[in-house]
Amino acid sequence: MNDRYSAQTIISQIGPEGQKRLADASAVVVGAGGLGSPVLTYLVSAGIGRIGLIDHDTVSLSNLNRQFLHRESDVGRLKVLSAKEKLSAINSEVDIAVCDEYLTDQNAKTLLTGYDLILGCVDSQEARFVINRASAALRIPYIDGGVSGFNGCVMFSHPPKTPCLSCVFPDGESTKKPTGVIGPTAGAIGVIEANLALLWFLGLRIPIEGKLLLYDGLRMSTEFINIKRDSKCIVCGGISD
Numbered sequence: 001m002n003d004r005y006s007a008q009t010i011i012s013q014i015g016p017e018g019q020k021r022l023a024d025a026s027a028v029v030v031g032a033g034g035l036g037s038p039v040l041t042y043l044v045s046a047g048i049g050r051i052g053l054i055d056h057d058t059v060s061l062s063n064l065n066r067q068f069l070h071r072e073s074d075v076g077r078l079k080v081l082s083a084k085e086k087l088s089a090i091n092s093e094v095d096i097a098v099c100d101e102y103l104t105d106q107n108a109k110t111l112l113t114g115y116d117l118i119l120g121c122v123d124s125q126e127a128r129f130v131i132n133r134a135s136a137a138l139r140i141p142y143i144d145g146g147v148s149g150f151n152g153c154v155m156f157s158h159p160p161k162t163p164c165l166s167c168v169f170p171d172g173e174s175t176k177k178p179t180g181v182i183g184p185t186a187g188a189i190g191v192i193e194a195n196l197a198l199l200w201f202l203g204l205r206i207p208i209e210g211k212l213l214l215y216d217g218l219r220m221s222t223e224f225i226n227i228k229r230d231s232k233c234i235v236c237g238g239i240s241d
Contacts, residue, residue, distance in 0.1 A: 005047055018202050025201040028052035031121030032079040034066035035145050038190030039121050044087045050095045055079045056102045066183035108134035120144045132165035136236045143196050145189045147181045150217035152189035156208050159236035167230040185217050
């Protein structure tokens with residue numbers, strides 16, 4: 001067993017077999033910013049075998065308070081190229097494929113097909129619903145993260161076993177424009193997303209199935225809200241086992 005992963009293979013829930021599961025797994029991360037930085041760093045460090053990265057944005061100075069994969073010298077570069085450079089330096093064993101396209105309803109299914117898990121790390125509510133629609137159609141589980149100010153939320157979506165994003169926020173209810181974010185909030189939500197991804201790949205229980213996790217950085221608290229699938233949901237209402 002590779003010494004690189006010795007600290008995690010000694011964990012009873014992982015071991016050599018679990019590490020092989022991680023090496024055989026694939027994830028696509030949409031967004032290489034504040035949420036994507038911790039998500040990508042921990043997935044690459046854990047040895048996920050194949051990672052896709054989608055983001056069309058370029059690095060700006062205002063990103064650097066939270067997007068730690070990028071440096072001042074990266075300002076103006078495509079985020080996917082800047083991120084891949086840092087991630088490959090962390091773990092050259094991971095296959096990282098980048099795409100600098102905007103994710104739309106027209107290309108989402110094509111770009112997300114072929115992966116075991118989708119992780120949303122975007123600051124656009126519209127993009128979150130694009131990912132949700134594609135993930136439901138492709139029957140690929142989707143971990144959604146969102147941040148605003150000191151607050152954040154995480155949801156695991158895999159209809160018909162769980163609700164989808166549109167069951168909880170019908171008709172784009174959650175499209176309120178973000179009010180900014182501090183680095184630790186993005187870091188906290190990104191770490192939770194990455195942890196859930198590892199649980200999924202290892203075949204362990206997903207503790208937020210059927211729940212919306214809310215994080216409050218001002219009170220240093222988390223809350224779990226029970227959510228239910230909407231049988232009339234325009235996205236996943238017609239999906240069955």
